[in-house]
Amino acid sequence: MSQYSVWSVLREGLRGQTGWDRAWRDPEPKPEYDVVIVGGGGHGLATAYYLAKNHGITNVAVVEKGWLGGGNTGRNTTIVRSNYSQPVSTQFYEHSLKLWENLSHDLNYNVMFSQRGQLGLFHTPAARDAAAKRANTMMACGIEASLLSREQVMKMVPHLDYSENARFPILGAMLQKRAGTARHDAVAWGFARGADNYGVDILQQTEVTGILREGGKVTGVETSKGTIRAKKVGVAVAGSTGHVMRMAGIERLPIESHKLQAFVSEPLKPLLDCVIGYAAPGAHFYISQSDKGGMVFGGDLDFYNSYAQRGNLPIVQDVAECAMAILPCLGRVKLLRHWAGIMDMSMDGTHIMSKTPVDKLYLNAGWCYGGFKATPASGWHFADLIANDRPDDLTAAFSLDRFERGHTIDEKGMGPTPKLH
């Protein structure tokens, strides 16, 4: 693998870019692996990477039916933060954030994690108290957070709507300075290149068509390129979780698939230097600006079960209204593209990382809105779960059986209605 650095970029510039290797190999499948990961998105690739790096397990294949990062990894709005409401989630996402901070160096690949800070606006005294509780929870977990007054927010982002015409006045914001955005595709490519470098086989255009079991234990996968035997199988296929788990005889899961739209404007010179989250009655919105200059934003789900990666007009209009509600200067900015990703919406708004009723079959699913920011920690802990066949302290709470046991982790307090999480 060619090492990436400023020197390699200069050297290749001088010799006409002829010396670059493939970022990852394109191998034929071996007949057997120690671990097969189903799903070549960020989570699957990160899992393979950490299996090799943290556990020395390198006889691993990542099996992907399409192209790497073609699911939600390459469709999200790229926000990374660790300001969750439930303490166990805060701790999990904080581990992820810590991994993000050194990910470019770790992978020798610039994932462009930009810690430009996230402002979570609030609009009522009660929402201020809720923000304070969240910030206090973070501080108690050792995560820096602060509460900004309206005046401090005005100073930081002068062109939000502070006028009397604003339907919901901005009273202030919670700030997480270490939050930010990253380059989503680069995360998939960086983990793929890193895993490949450890000897992991990345098998693109290889669709899993069956999960092989003997006596309640997984033994491999059937694929469009033949049978691949495996001692352990990890499934990380957000958006297709039900489909794949059905192959292992698991007919029902506490997950519904919903679509979430994402939006990007035409590129602009710098207009917004931080990430903004907006939650008001009947409104949910988040926006940042990519390094290329596009305003990247999104809002609510389309609110019905769907496997179509395209959205519908009511949410397009709703999200545009939200954009105007906080940044009325966006009226003359033009929307360039909108699309949708399929979200695994779990029954309590929190992900599932767990052993399953099938021995040596592991499930990583149900990420709701949190999947992208979770990528490194998801890989880290899922690898640990697979390597040791037991959840670590941070993962135990995210088990599949928490629903029947009554230990749900309800991020928004909306109960078993996936569309509301």
Place this chain on the structure above:
Amino acid sequence: MIRIKCPFCGERDHSEFSYGGDATVEYPALDASVEEWNKAVYQRANPRGPHREYWHHLNGCRSWLIVERDTLTHEVGTAEFAHPGLTEALK
């Protein structure tokens, strides 16, 4: 825009409705076991393809409907009153 033919109001945009989830779920009796309730409340088949689902005509006649819809293409088939006696009663 998904268009749903409400049997009472006619064809309307889906934005008039509120999605109500999987209509094949059979809620058990109130005094049924924890296991039965766990299954009904939490476990979903979540199919990719044809799906029987509830839509509540929230900003219309407020009927709960059972709609056949494909979750992959969003193609809508039949839409009927969820209440079994309503179709007959309205005749």
Place this chain on the structure above:
Amino acid sequence: MSGYRLDNGGLIDRSEPLSFIFDGKSYSGYEGDSLASALMANGVDIVGRGFKYHRPRGIMSASVEEGGAILTVGAGRFREPNVKAPTQPLYEGLIATGQNAWPSVQRDVGRINDVFKRFLAAGFYYKTFFGIRKGTKDWMIFESFIRKAAGMGRASREPDPDKYETAHASCDLLVVGSGPAGLATAKAAAEMGKDVILAEQDFALGGSYLSRAGGIGEAVAAINGLREAGVTILPRTCAFGLYDGCVAGMIEQVTDDPGLHGVRQRMWVVRPSEIVLATGALEQPLAFGNNDRPGVMQANAVRTYLNRYAVSPGKRAVVATTNDAGYETAHDLAMAGVPVTLLDARDMGPDAPEGVKVMRGMVPVRIKGSHKVEGVEIGMLDDEGYAKARDTLSCDLLAVSGGWTPVVHLTSHRGPKPVWNDDIHAFLAGPTNEPIRCVGAAAGVYDHDACIASGKAVAAGEAGPVPQAGAHPALPLYEIKSREKKFKRFVDPQHDVTADDIRLAEREGFVSIEHNKRYTTLGMATDQGKVGNVIGIAIMADASGRTIQETGTTTFRPPYSPISIGALAGRGTYMHFRPVRKTPLHDWNMRHGAVMTDAGLWKRPWYFPRDGETVDDAYIREMIAVRSTIGLCDVSSLGKIMVQGPDAGDFLNRVYVNGFAKLPIGKARYGVMLRDDGVVYDDGTVWRMSETDFLMTTTTANAAGVMAKLEEFLQTRWPDLRVQLTSVSDQWAGVAVAGPKCRDVLAAVTVDCDLSDEAFPFMGIREAKIAGADVWIARISFSGERAFEVYVRGGKAEAVMDALWDAAKPMGGELYGTEALGGLRIEKGHVAGSELDGRNSLQDMGLGGMASSKKAFIGKALTQREGMLADDRLQLVGVAPVDSDKRLRAGALLDSRADMVDHGLGFITAVTDSPELGHWIGLAMVRGGLAEWEGKELTSYDPVRDGNTAVRVMSPHFLDPKGERMYG
């Protein structure tokens, strides 16, 4: 390029000169000009700079696919970045500015990047810039420079001053595009009696008619025919997306100058039964050396400038073509008196047009000239697709036709991937079972008469057109490869993606077209690949030894061309962003000095200040009044649902944890309902008016949700129950009359209403009359004082409130708002939204005793799960500061240690300064609850506001725990 205005012709009004400004310099054009044609007529050649290398760019096209002339239009609050000059009609006083350049597009210092271009290959930024230091600090320094260099136009930071609106329409047929095929389809369909809407993105109707010599007259005739046939015509309206149910989203540019009250753009949501796409085709460029220089244009665009705008883009032209289209351009140039040489990459082709020198088998290899086209080196292709320059033609215009790409974006929005057609070397719409058809060039039919025929045929319900290669098939040529590395061959001129970039990405393993797009940014610019996609895919296919069909295409996403966010938001801005809900007493409250607060969508009185009081002063005074004399509060926002029918009691029994079937007539009862998962959902009172009539009240927040849930139960789970639900939340107003003198107030305003404890006990309800209005009165209390709530029809609310206030005020009464309401309920230990956060069990709230053991109810089963019964759950307690001078804060955490290292034992949910107790108190959720912590000290941890405060845990019922005040 040195364009100039022709003496005759064009769809311009030479009697209407318009002046405009570009980069500070004044120019003039005519009514009917686009900004691009006016610039061209004035001989302006450099109008932009490339994204990465800052190379000069000129006008490349005559429509939305423009990759060079992308400008900022307007100034100050009116500035709109990234306007494609060919799509912008000229108007008097238009101000345009070049982008991505300093000090100007003519002299841009960013040009230095072009010197370093060898280092700036595709994806170079993934390989460097992460810096030496751990963490993200180094990258963020680089990033700040990259961000400034990237982006295109600069947006205003001031609010958009203009207005937008939304319109809805239905029709039998929506035709998109007003070229020959679109006009023919619309006319034929309208004559068959169909209701037709026709949308055209351009500001002039006619499509390719307008590019043809003599086409303007034909277009006018065709459009007149359409109007006579009754077609609704929407010019300057971009059908930007097709959504489920074949619903089309369209944006109409109503005017460039709406003034104070007008509308700038209108969004149309159209629900057609059928759609015909007559969206035409995009002319493809060719990749060859320095093909981004000003003066290189689409061949068909050259015709548009000549015939529609009467502007010649150059004085000496070369046309390079792979198909017959170049001949028409050459012909029209020659007719305009421009010397022209035609290079046909094929060995055959039509006869040379009059006055045109045709060179067969010749292709452009490289443009000469550092700032604009000064000539073109030409050569012949070898078997491997390489060409070597062997001659140079002097020119200032190179018109290129690399074949056509039908505009099938809208069909792609519906899901079907475009399919490659080997006969015409183009992607056509994929198969669909939806009523969407393509006609004319959008279906791969390029001949003018065939386009018209295809429109008529499809309108008549006949089969769509079959594309054919014709007598002189086009040559599938995308790139003229050169063994000289030095010259960039641009594929995507907006994002500065070159053929070498695509090959490099392929070598590095980005072989999926989606990977290649994302790695090189091909097709991600503001034209969304209209210019570069197909040649990019062809180069990928060539590099990886696959066919174009195997390589595939990326998914087209809406919008077809960029649309303003303001138009999508329509009227849903500012105070209309979300509905403002006002109670029937809103105006009354305002007249009596209320300061309002947002409670969900409601405006509710927060407090009623006197003489410059702060909220903290006011709510204490209001609380004291309720505890000592009397207070009135508007509680109309509570949900109110009539539950009626023979099975209403049974129904309520199933919905609430406690029993209602045996509630006596004339009595109310507090009830709590759970969700299916056993978590507390909502609480309120239920009043029994008769054997079969109940009134349910809900919290303000859950009013709509409870109603929907009850309807769900009755229609889907228990259809056998004979119950009718009616929401009366908006129809009824409610007033809390709370305090020791509540009976005196009611006695003063009611007639024949016995208010004695015997006749009207706690939780009793009565009908009565106040100020001539029929009211229901219930003796219920949220504050813990003796209190009544009075409900009345909204229309009579002010009269009733006037009467109550006239009685209460002389007794020392006060109006109170939500802040005092909250304080009073905290003193009493009544839970509300801040405690009921969707995660609590009944036991957590100290309400476990309410659950009936005699009946089943919603949520009961799942309350029996282990996690719902655990002792260490968060449970409701009261807290007070150990030092009674200290204040408390909602949102503070609680822990037994001062140096919290984990997330603690719980948190404070709501606080108030209690005038009754003389210090702050709060409600809190703590692991283990009172059983574990009563009487013990905890630390309130609030680092983001007040720091640590020692608190003592106690019963949440701070005041009158036995309820003596309430019961009387």
